[in-house]
Amino acid sequence: MTYRALIFDIDGTLTNSQPAYARVMREVLAGYGKPFTDADAQTTFPMSAEQAMAHLGIAADDFDKFQASYEAVMAHHYTDITLYDGIDDLFSQLPNDLKIGIVTSQRHNEIDAGMAQYAIMDRMSVVIGADDTPKRKPDPLPLLTALEKLNVAPSDALFVGDSLSDEQTAAAAKVDFGLAVWGMDPNADHQITAYRFDNPLDILRVF
Missing domain, CATH: 3.40.50.1000 (HAD superfamily/HAD-like)
Structure with missing residues (x-):
């Protein structure tokens, strides 16, 4: 072919990018009072943001806040990728x-x-x-x-x-x-x- x-x-x-993703998500989820385990990182890494939020029990209507928080934290971790x-x-x-x-x-x-x-x-x-x-x-x-x-x-x-x-x-x-x-x-x-x-x-x- x-x-x-x-x-x-x-x-x-x-x-x-998974190691950086896990570090960023732990910081973001701490703001929601939620833990983020290694198992969570492996499960949600290939998901879209909406799918990850649903898996982690974050309301869909909180998408803009969640995405903004993720991007703000990730801005400090791009050199880790x-x-x-x-x-x-x-x-x-x-x-x-x-x-x-x-x-x-x-x-x-x-x-x-x-x-x-x-x-x-x-x-x-x-x-x-x-x-x-x-x-x-x-x-x-x-x-x-x-x-x-x-x-x-x-x-x-x-x-x-x-x-x-x-x-x-x-x-x-x-x-x-x-x-x-x-x-x-x-x-x-x-x-x-x-x-x-x-x-x-x-x-x-x-x-």
């Missing part, structure tokens, strides 16, 4: 004519703060964040929006992510899914995967 577009999730796929080993090497070897993009549940202010320092962003032809579409992953709209902007059919794209939400997004959009095993939730039961990539450089075998 020859793909014309390669789309990535960010957290748990391009960046090792790093690219996974092999990501830079992967991007240096991908075909020059391949269209590359990002589809994430992060907002653009988070993307800009956390990713602007990395040279891989120069290769991105499209970046779709949570504030670009009215629905978030696992709804297919963000991924389909990215592909529409690239003028690439779903059948000609590969979406690489680490979570069940990413897998469900790809399936709903009828896009092949590549599982980033290096960042995946070890308790997740992935069923609809075209590829399982043990490390980033494994992606090169498809291209």
Whole structure:
């Protein structure tokens, strides 16, 4: 299969952000008088903010306050987030004519703060964040929006992510899914995967 577009999730796929996420969430949840355990971190890390709030028992109508608190605390922890080993090497070897993009549940202010320092962003032809579409992953709209902007059919794209939400997004959009095993939730039961990539450089075998 020859793909014309390669789309990535960010957290748990391009960046090792779970340790920073856990530290930030503990501080945010302390403001609600709630504990945040290692098990909570593992469970909620791949979730959207709305899903995490529901899991943690925070009211949906508190979303703006919760998100603002999260972003304010995270602003002090972006330097704790790093690219996974092999990501830079992967991007240096991908075909020059391949269209590359990002589809994430992060907002653009988070993307800009956390990713602007990395040279891989120069290769991105499209970046779709949570504030670009009215629905978030696992709804297919963000991924389909990215592909529409690239003028690439779903059948000609590969979406690489680490979570069940990413897998469900790809399936709903009828896009092949590549599982980033290096960042995946070890308790997740992935069923609809075209590829399982043990490390980033494994992606090169498809291209």
